[in-house]
Amino acid sequence: MTDLPLQDRIALVVGASRGIGYETALALAKAGAHVVATARTQGGLEELDDAIFAATGKHATLIPFDLVDGGAIDRLGGALFDRFSKLDIWVQSAAIMGAEGLTPVAHADVRGFAKIEKTNFTAVYRLIRSLEPLLRASDAGRAIYLTSSVASAPKAFWGAYAATKAGAEALMKCWADEIESTNIRATIVDPGRMRTQLRAQAYPGEEPETVIHPSAIGPLMVELARGDREPALEVKFRDWSAVQTG
Numbered sequence: 162m163t164d165l166p167l168q169d170r171i172a173l174v175v176g177a178s179r180g181i182g183y184e185t186a187l188a189l190a191k192a193g194a195h196v197v198a199t200a201r202t203q204g205g206l207e208e209l210d211d212a213i214f215a216a217t218g219k220h221a222t223l224i225p226f227d228l229v230d231g232g233a234i235d236r237l238g239g240a241l242f243d244r245f246s247k248l249d250i251w252v253q254s255a256a257i258m259g260a261e262g263l264t265p266v267a268h269a270d271v272r273g274f275a276k277i278e279k280t281n282f283t284a285v286y287r288l289i290r291s292l293e294p295l296l297r298a299s300d301a302g303r304a305i306y307l308t309s310s311v312a313s314a315p316k317a318f319w320g321a322y323a324a325t326k327a328g329a330e331a332l333m334k335c336w337a338d339e340i341e342s343t344n345i346r347a348t349i350v351d352p353g354r355m356r357t358q359l360r361a362q363a364y365p366g367e368e369p370e371t372v373i374h375p376s377a378i379g380p381l382m383v384e385l386a387r388g389d390r391e392p393a394l395e396v397k398f399r400d401w402s403a404v405q406t407g
Contacts, residue, residue, distance in 0.1 A: 165193030166387050171245045171299075173197045175228070175288065176255025178205025180357035181307055181375040185252050186221070187212055188379030189386060194250060196221040197241065201228075228255055228284035229276060238291030248295035250386045251304045253288065256281045258322050258359055266320035274321050281325035282332070289336055293345070301388030302345035306333045310351055337394055348385050351397040352378055 172189045176182035178200030190196045190213040198221050200206050206223040213221050224240070226233040241248055257280045259273050285306070296302030308330045315323035330349055337347040354360065356372040385392045 166383060166389075167250070168193035170194040170249040170386070170388070171197065171241075171247060172250035172252065172386065173199070173241070173248055173292070174252045174254060175199050176253070177209055178202045180254070180359070181352060181355060181378055182252070182254030183209055184375045184379050185254060185382045187216065188376075188383050189250065189252075190219070190221065191216050191379075192383045192386075194386070195219070197224060198222070199224045199226060199237070200255070201225065229279045231279075231283070231287050234284060234287040234291050237288075238295060241292075241295055245295075247298035248292055249299040249302060249388065251288070251292050251296065251302075252382065252386075253285060253304070253306045255284070256307070256309075256322075256326065256359065258362055263318050263362075264321070265318060269321055277321045278325050281322070282328045285329040285332055289332070293340070296345045297343060299388070300344060302343075303386045303388065303392065304333075304345065304347040305382065305385050306330070306347065306349050308349050308351050310353065312351075334394070346392050347394070348392045349395045350378075350381070350385070351395075353397075 167189055170193065172194040174182050174186040174189065174196060177186040177198035186196045186198050186209055196213060198206050198209055203225045206225055210221045210223055213219065224237065228234065257277055259277050296304065306329065309326045311319050311323040312326040312330045315327065333347055333349055340347070354372050355375045355378070356369050357375060360372065361369065381396070384390065385396070
């Protein structure tokens with residue numbers, strides 16, 4: 162168990178085809194978990210599965226779907242119950258910025274704004290609703306939500322993205338308070354500056370080599386996913402030489 166702290170745990174990673182979600186899924190698999198990976202892109206999920214198989218000799222379960230499809234989220238819970246009867250770990254990494262994510266609020270396209278809202282906020286509510294019974298069936302359910310610094314420090318042109326991330330963060334905190342007496346623990350992780358596609362979209366002039374690679378977050382995610390530890394509600398990275406918890 163020292164070498165494989167997540168041996169035989171069932172871990173769902175939403176948004177696993179690239180970036181932090183990809184690296185988290187790979188780290189959880191290397192720690193012994195069976196990974197259920199979801200994303201919009203089949204090709205990205207297959208690349209992840211190849212990496213997991215190369216590292217562990219085992220395949221992940223791949224479920225391609227779009228988070229704007231609320232019915233698919235509802236069906237996800239049923240499918241996980243039919244196959245595994247429980248869920249030990251849920252990592253919510255998926256989020257989009259879109260063109261409206263960096264647009265003046267008054268100029269945002271209605272359809273584009275609605276897609277960001279459905280993906281970044283409403284999907285989190287629907288996932289909580291779909292997955293809570295499965296997490297309750299675990300002896301130590303762990304939910305990890307990836308947030309952004311703009312959720313707590315919004316700024317010009319980030320309206321849609323900042324508002325939906327802030328809303329989802331508040332939702333997770335309310336839920337964490339509701340499940341305090343259960344065996345589920347929720348953690349909100351602000352990873353700070355990381356070399357992701359979303360960050361490259363937001364800061365196109367930034368040199369990628371100046372930003373830390375998302376693989377660095379893997380050990381932390383494994384630690385937060387462990388059932389034998391009591392995780393903090395919030396973990397914030399401002400400087401990777403020090404971790405602030407609260």
